[in-house]
Amino acid sequence: MTGEHVNITNLENGGDVGTRELRAIGLYEDYERRWHEAQSNNASLSGTPDAFKRYVKMVAAGDKAMRDYRRSLKPKNVRRAESEYERAREHLEEILDGDLSLGMYLDRAVRFDAGYEPTLCEEGIPRMFNSTSRHVREVYLHFGAGREHKKKHDVKLEILRDRLEQLQGIDQSEQDAGLPDHLQKKLNKMLGRSAGCS
Structure with missing residues (x-):
């Protein structure tokens, strides 16, 4: 797919933006930096601590019952x-009572105060933060919270969204002064904007 046909909507729907297109609009260095940060973060939280092994099995048993x-x-x-x-939630509470820092391995912040405890569904x-479960991604996309392993696609989308936010606060004449016309057109297409819109 070329930069002429890529837009942010396509990327949001699972499409891709190549490094050539990122270079063309001057975002490649930012992409490289953020991707290395994401790799570092992903690596720091890979694996499942032994304390969670039983918890993961309990959650899997609940998932199996729901599939059934x-x-x-x-x-x-x-x-x-x-x-x-419920058994998994009780076990998780015991784990976190023993060592609260283990909470960083979960896909969201967890509280056990009355009314805040995790629901039984x-x-x-x-x-687990590194889980391949569809539920981890759905929580992240729905609530915009929690953490997830970032993939290259996620980093590219994040960069384009940041660029779009920057450009929304700048009028068109300032944008044109910042990039040559042919690069501005590519950026507009990637961001899903028509030529004259900001």
Whole structure:
């Protein structure tokens, strides 16, 4: 895909932007820096601490019960899933009571105060930060919170969104002064804007 046909909407929908396009609009160095930071962060939180091994198995048992429910529609599977998630939540509370710093390995901040404890469902139960579960990504996308392993695609999208925010505060004449016309056109296409819009 060339820079002429790439826009931010395409990237949000799973498309890609090549390094050539990032170089053309002067964002490649920023991309490289952020990607190295993301790799460093990803590496620092890879693996599952031993304290979480049993917790992960409990969550997986709850997930299996929910899959069984979706296949059979038997209410007993929902009750079984809730029971597994409740056991997992109690175990997680014990883990974090022992060492609160282990919370950094979870996909979200967790509290056990009345009314704040994790809910007993697939989306509500905390997952490991490095989990490949679809729930980790859904929590991140829905709430814009938590943490996730960043991929190159995520870093590129982040850079383009930052650039779009910068340009929204600048009028078109200032934008044109900053980039040659052909590069400004490429940037406009990548950001999904028409030629005369900011």
